[in-house]
Amino acid sequence: MPNTKGILGRKVGMTRVYDENGRAIPVTVIEAGPCTILQKKTVGKEGYNAIQIGFLEKRESRLNKPEAGHFKRSGGVGFYHIKEFRVNDPESYEVGQKITLAEILTIGDLIDISGMSKGRGFQGVIKRYGFSGGGASHGSNFHRAPGSIGCSAWPSRVLKGKKMPGRMGNDLVTLKNLKVIDVRIDENVLLVHGTIPGAKNGILNIFTKA
Numbered sequence: 001m002p003n004t005k006g007i008l009g010r011k012v013g014m015t016r017v018y019d020e021n022g023r024a025i026p027v028t029v030i031e032a033g034p035c036t037i038l039q040k041k042t043v044g045k046e047g048y049n050a051i052q053i054g055f056l057e058k059r060e061s062r063l064n065k066p067e068a069g070h071f072k073r074s075g076g077v078g079f080y081h082i083k084e085f086r087v088n089d090p091e092s093y094e095v096g097q098k099i100t101l102a103e104i105l106t107i108g109d110l111i112d113i114s115g116m117s118k119g120r121g122f123q124g125v126i127k128r129y130g131f132s133g134g135g136a137s138h139g140s141n142f143h144r145a146p147g148s149i150g151c152s153a154w155p156s157r158v159l160k161g162k163k164m165p166g167r168m169g170n171d172l173v174t175l176k177n178l179k180v181i182d183v184r185i186d187e188n189v190l191l192v193h194g195t196i197p198g199a200k201n202g203i204l205n206i207f208t209k210a
Helices: 065-072 125-129
Strands: 006-018 025-033 033-042 050-058 078-086 110-116 122-123 165-168 172-186 190-194 203-207
Touching: 006 050, 006 078, 006 190, 025 172, 033 078, 033 122, 033 172, 065 078, 078 203, 125 165
Parallel strands: none
Antiparallel strands: 006 025, 006 203, 025 190, 033 050, 050 078, 110 172, 110 203, 122 165, 172 190
């Protein structure tokens, strides 16, 4: 994990905005922060420097006792999502401090975003890997099957990594160098150029370049 500032966000959806020349720019709308610092980790105690932050408050009645004890140090408010970000100097942060978009991002910045891609379930090789398949007419006995998956006498097994049917999607995807089109501080909203992995309301890890 890089030593960089970061914040957690939630994907709201996509829309478009227009620049000064009237060109339409596709953007993803992200609700980012505010996040609360729950814990500081140092080289002396944990072996590395990091801060732990929480996003999306959780009612106290939803907390179990270990969670309630952990959140007590930062003010007692629980969170649904917890994430660590490596930093160079954790002592410059305070437990209970709020991290907002205004502190880490400005318009025009380049950022990296990680999120879980949409799950597609168990899929065949045509959808999963783009295999062309066989002829579609009645005379063909080969339509959407994967075809040969190995040799007979040698090596007498299927080689590891062979492209075959299986679970598709629901993987961690990271997109780098995405441009920040707009930052709306009052609404905790971030507009990023292009698409972002995941479905609506999916949780995103947002990393700055600083």
